[in-house]
Amino acid sequence: MLSTxxxxxxxxxLTFRALADPTRREILVLLRGENMTIxxxxxxxxxxxxxVKKHLTVLxxxxxxEVRTKGRERINQINPKGMAPVxxxxxxFDGFWGERLDTLKSAIEKDLNHD
Amino acid sequence: MLSTxxxxxxxxxLTFRALADPTRREILVLLRGENMTIxxxxxxxxxxxxxVKKHLTVLxxxxxxEVRTKGRERINQINPKGMAPVxxxxxxFDGFWGERLDTLKSAIEKDLNHD
DNA sequence: TTGACATAACACCAAAAGGTATCATATAAA
DNA sequence: TTTATATGATACCTTTTGGTGTTATGTCAA
Numbered sequence: 001m002l003s004t005x006x007x008x009x010x011x012x013x014l015t016f017r018a019l020a021d022p023t024r025r026e027i028l029v030l031l032r033g034e035n036m037t038i039x040x041x042x043x044x045x046x047x048x049x050x051x052v053k054k055h056l057t058v059l060x061x062x063x064x065x066e067v068r069t070k071g072r073e074r075i076n077q078i079n080p081k082g083m084a085p086v087x088x089x090x091x092x093f094d095g096f097w098g099e100r101l102d103t104l105k106s107a108i109e110k111d112l113n114h115d
Numbered sequence: 116m117l118s119t120x121x122x123x124x125x126x127x128x129l130t131f132r133a134l135a136d137p138t139r140r141e142i143l144v145l146l147r148g149e150n151m152t153i154x155x156x157x158x159x160x161x162x163x164x165x166x167v168k169k170h171l172t173v174l175x176x177x178x179x180x181e182v183r184t185k186g187r188e189r190i191n192q193i194n195p196k197g198m199a200p201v202x203x204x205x206x207x208f209d210g211f212w213g214e215r216l217d218t219l220k221s222a223i224e225k226d227l228n229h230d
Numbered sequence: 231t232t233g234a235c236a237t238a239a240c241a242c243c244a245a246a247a248g249g250t251a252t253c254a255t256a257t258a259a260a
Numbered sequence: 261t262t263t264a265t266a267t268g269a270t271a272c273c274t275t276t277t278g279g280t281g282t283t284a285t286g287t288c289a290a
Contacts (some may be wrong), residue, residue: 013137020135021248022128025204039266046193051249053267056246072257072266089140090198138279154236166279168237173277187236187287231290238285247276255268260261 012085018062019086024055026066027076035077036085127200133177134201138162139170143193144181194229 018024023045030036030044042052056076059065063082068075135138138160145151145159157167171191174180178197183190 012140016131016140020131023248025127025131026196037266047248048250049267050269054248074267087205090202114242152236160280163280164237165239165281169278191236203278233288233290235288238268238283239280240283243278243280245277245279248274251271253268253270256266257270258263258265260263 012089015062015064015082015085016089018059018064021055021058027052027055027059031065031076031078035075037073037075041076066074127204130177130179130197130200131204133174133179136170136173139174142167142170142174146180146191146193150190152188152190156191 003095004033027041028044030041038049038056041056043047045052056065056067058069059076061087064079065082066077068077141160142156145156153168153171154200155197156171160167171180171182175182178200179194180197181194183192196208
């Protein structure tokens with residue numbers, strides 16, 4: 001059965017926006033392995049440090065990373081809780097997906113299997 | 116446990132982009148209930164048909180909707196399969212996003228069972 | 231066939247996004 | 261203290277995005 005209330009989208013907007021850029025998603029993949037300073041992140045891209053900093057700011061606004069100061073460095077760290085609004089929004093479609101879809105299901109299943 | 120292979124992001128880019136705009140997410144919520152022509156979708160927004168058409172094109176490019184012609188009308192219909200690249204990408208972060216993604220997965224799994 | 235309607239296909243505009251370059255500031259280290 | 265380093269902040273440029281308005285095309289119906 002389909003829900004009738006629309007989830008508050010305002011909460012999710014900044015997160016969706018943060019995820020929309022491939023560089024930012026790549027940064028998340030990097031930070032998944034270890035925390036990094038701005039310079040360390042920038043070392044992985046063919047882009048100025050200032051440009052990387054902008055991406056980090058957007059990620060931070062989207063709640064996907066947290067930044068803590070350590071001396072003159074800024075340590076950027078993934079914030080797993082930040083994905084919650086997106087997952088909530090996707091969850092709104094649960095019933096719909098479940099009712100009709102097979103390809104999506106197999107994608108999810110595949111993921112479940114190699115955990 | 117963390118995966119080591121980075122998922123192909125090219126596949127997901129158009130989908131993430133399509134989801135990044137609040138109007139487009141709202142359109143998905145609308146289409147979740149019923150299929151609609153462009154005019155019908157536009158009727159739900161304070162925006163010209165042309166503007167709505169652009170959003171529908173982006174959603175289509177992202178694989179999130181499918182359009183079929185019926186006479187002079189274009190019926191826009193949700194394509195749940197289109198969400199798979201996004202869920203795959205999110206699945207890459209299992210260890211981080213943790214329970215919430217698990218919950219989403221189990222909800223979909225549950226739906227699998229009573230098909 | 232003719233008229234009404236649903237959409238396509240532009241051209242155009244303003245704002246936002248992604249990027250660079252440059253300079254200032256704070257901190258670690260010599 | 262002096263010097264090198266890590267970052268912040270600002271200004272500026274270019275491309276993309278979200279939107280409008282107008283005109284053209286195709287299709288249904290009388």
